[in-house]
Amino acid sequence: MTKALFPDLIVNGELVPHSSVAAEVQNHHAPSGKPGLAWRKAAKAIAVRTLLLQEAQQRGLETAPQEVAPGQVETKEEALIRGLLQEAIVPKAPSEDDIHQEWQKDPQRFRAPPLWEVSHILIACDPRDKEATETAQLKAVKITKQAQANPKAFANLAKEVSDCGSKSEGGFLGQLSPGDTVPEFEQILHGLSEGQITSEPMLTRYGYHIVRLDAVAWGETLPFESVRHKIADALEKAAWTKAAQSYVARLIEAAEISGADLKQP
Numbered sequence: 124m125t126k127a128l129f130p131d132l133i134v135n136g137e138l139v140p141h142s143s144v145a146a147e148v149q150n151h152h153a154p155s156g157k158p159g160l161a162w163r164k165a166a167k168a169i170a171v172r173t174l175l176l177q178e179a180q181q182r183g184l185e186t187a188p189q190e191v192a193p194g195q196v197e198t199k200e201e202a203l204i205r206g207l208l209q210e211a212i213v214p215k216a217p218s219e220d221d222i223h224q225e226w227q228k229d230p231q232r233f234r235a236p237p238l239w240e241v242s243h244i245l246i247a248c249d250p251r252d253k254e255a256t257e258t259a260q261l262k263a264v265k266i267t268k269q270a271q272a273n274p275k276a277f278a279n280l281a282k283e284v285s286d287c288g289s290k291s292e293g294g295f296l297g298q299l300s301p302g303d304t305v306p307e308f309e310q311i312l313h314g315l316s317e318g319q320i321t322s323e324p325m326l327t328r329y330g331y332h333i334v335r336l337d338a339v340a341w342g343e344t345l346p347f348e349s350v351r352h353k354i355a356d357a358l359e360k361a362a363w364t365k366a367a368q369s370y371v372a373r374l375i376e377a378a379e380i381s382g383a384d385l386k387q388p
Contacts, residue, residue: 129159132166132382134173139382144169166383174374176200179207212370214362222354226347233350235342236301239312242277242294242337244270247286247330256326263324263331270320270333277320277335286330295337305329312336 132139144165151168153161179186186206188197197205217225226233244266248259266284270277278293289296301309307327315321315336324331375385 129162129166130382132170132173132380134170134380135177135378137173137177139169139173163383167385170380170383170385171371171375172200172204174371174378174380175204175207178211178374179203182207182210184210208367208370212363212366214359214366217355217358217362221358222351223347225354225358226350230344230347233345233353235345237342238340239299239336240338241296241299241312242281242335243287243289243296244277244281244285244294244333245287245330246284246324246332250326250328250330259331260324260326263333267321267324267333270335271322274320274335294335308332308334 129141129144131141132144144162147165147169148161151161151164153159153164180203184203184206186202188199188202189205190196246259246263246266248255250256266280270280278295281294282290284290285294287294299309299312303309304312305327307325311321311325311332311334315334317336317339320335321333324333326332
């Protein structure tokens, strides 16, 4: 069925198994009812990977797999591609002028971390439990409406209904800095103004939260010398990405490929 629907993918005379493209399809989104679009995206990705592996083999590279996360090791193919890119791509390091000009574009981008004073009400649930999550959401919506209707009673409401140990303090969590909480809770704080209560309960891995931002102190703008290395790293990464894209484009231009159109965005 698959072979009849989609053409063979051939890269420089190498026939890529349909099973390789089919396995890649799950990594590419496509509108419902349009499986062909996901297949085409997957075919492009596999074609590029095949090109890189062919180039690594032509260069006779042998790169040992490395651990990329605790308990997670690269595949042999991933290691070969990494080794190829490390050898083939040597982007130009940014000059001091480049770094300083990037900082001058908007020094306000580089600030010390903010400090938040936060109170919350937690309606605990395990998001993996659909029934418990739905029940918690209904309760949290009701409590949010109560908090919005009478903001001054937030602390008393927290003492009555919150499932967090902070309920004894009226839901007060104290002062928080970036990294002190789970990312999804921190994201809530970035979206609030001082004194604001969330307009709807927000779900994290612990359950639903009704959050009040009691106060916020935004960090001072940092001097150039304290952020120079951060800017240099960002510029180097951007230069590497641009160089990698150019390198892959050159491989595509020189290749003979059928079954995937890599010259279309």
